[in-house]
Amino acid sequence: MTTRPAAAEGTFTPGDAVNGERRVRTVAVAGARAGSDTEGMHKPGRTSLAARLTRTLILSVGAIWLLCVLAVVWYVDREISFNFDNELVEVSHRMFDIAVEQYDSLSGGKKPEQPLVAPAPLFIQDEVVYQMVDGGTRLLLHSSNARPDYFDVPLAPGFADTPDWRIYTVRHPTRDLYLQVADPISERREAVDRTLFGLMVPLITALPLLGLVLWRIARHELRPLQTLADEIASRSSTDLRPIELAGLPHELRSVCDDVNHLLERLAQALNVERALAANAAHELRTPLAAARLRLQTALDHGLSRQDVQAALDSLRQLSHRAEKLLQLSRAESGAALARRPVDLVKLAGAVAEEFWQDARAAERLTLHVPEETMSPVQGDVDALAIGLRNLIENALRYAPEGAVELEVVAPRTVLVRDSGPGVAPDKLQALRERHVRQTDDRTGYGLGLSIVTTIAEHQGAELQLLSPPPGRARGFEARLSMPG
Structure with missing residues (x-):
């Protein structure tokens, strides 16, 4: 079917081509300045990424190590207290019968008016601080190194604490007697302090070495980033070659690919601008010369309709060629092509x-x-x-x-x-x-x-x-x- 329909919406106008050329020129100028803009990447006085990464790693590792040390100290403190308590219980049960026999021997079967003092330590290697009382809290027997204020706790089987002592009380199974054994808390604190000291000293000693190792590792691992930055900085409007670097990690490979896409678009924009200039020089030279020649001839020989018409034809041809060049430039740039x-x-x-x-x-x-x-x-x-x-x-x-x-x-x-x-x-x-x-x-x-x-x-x-x-x-x- 042959028809002549009305004009469709969205037809192209010369102004669109001009706007496209302006957009292409803007991109080209941005590409020409890319080389100078990248020169600021290495300005002195800025903290390097390697230094920041090293500092962050050291602080992070130190904090994690400190938390681990505190957790270990807490665990060791519990274990030390548990072991000391077990030892205290064991000693108390083992020496109760010995203390009762010693009391019976010294008292002769009578209740003495004054508390009896054990003549010698029950354990030679580590003298135990203890006392034996009856159900009425009357002191019957105590070790030579025991003092009444050591055992200022309620008389009840089990553990009790004073500011300086850990007390364990055990009751005789058949007689109304109680044995209280005291263990100094300072020994437990010393054991915990030794453990904490043993853990903290290696940490403090190793931190400088750890910082040096992390700094060297960070510099080595960030070397591809520096290489990529140098390659980007070396690009200019006269060198828009793609960046080819082997062995880049995944994250830097993505950055490199994006930069290459940008360089490709810049190169295309610059090529369009150069092509437009070359095409303009190629295509506009002849109609300009013809129009100038026709007008000069008309001036030299008096204005004639034929010469003026020829000049107008040349100018019309010039306008037509200029529109063609703008169309070509817009088509080659692909600017604002919709889908x-x-x-x-x-x-x-x-x-x-x-x-x-x-x-x-x-x-x-x-x-x-x-x-x-x-x-x-x-x-x-x-x-x-x-x-x-x-x-x-x-x-x-x-x-x-x-x-x-x-x-x-x-x-x-x-x-x-x-x-x-x-x-x-x-x-x-x-x-x-x-x-x-x-x-x-x-x-x-x-x-x-x-x-x-x-x-x-x-x-x-x-x-x-x-x-x-x-x-x-x-x-x-x-x-x-x-x-x-």
């Missing part, structure tokens, strides 16, 4: 409507769309419109007298076909290159198909060039197939 639903039928109708404003083009250009409804494709409507315009302009230019067909083919293809002389098969691939024209006797800039090729690459589309078109003896066909 939104695009109706190919509406897009083709909008582009055809622009050409139908020219009576000569309206007579030659026809639009064919399918009868059935097509699903939208994903792409950038402005970029695709630029591509279609260039394909139609090429077809109108290289088939000056023949018909040009713009056709939308289901499910997601749009093609431009002309009935001109066509192109030799061995030259089809070369047409995609910049500044390559179909024939030497035709005017043109050699940018149209280059722009379309670049847009197709950024949109993930496939551009096919066929000459002659299938089923025809002559002509040329450009087929743009969008991805599924």
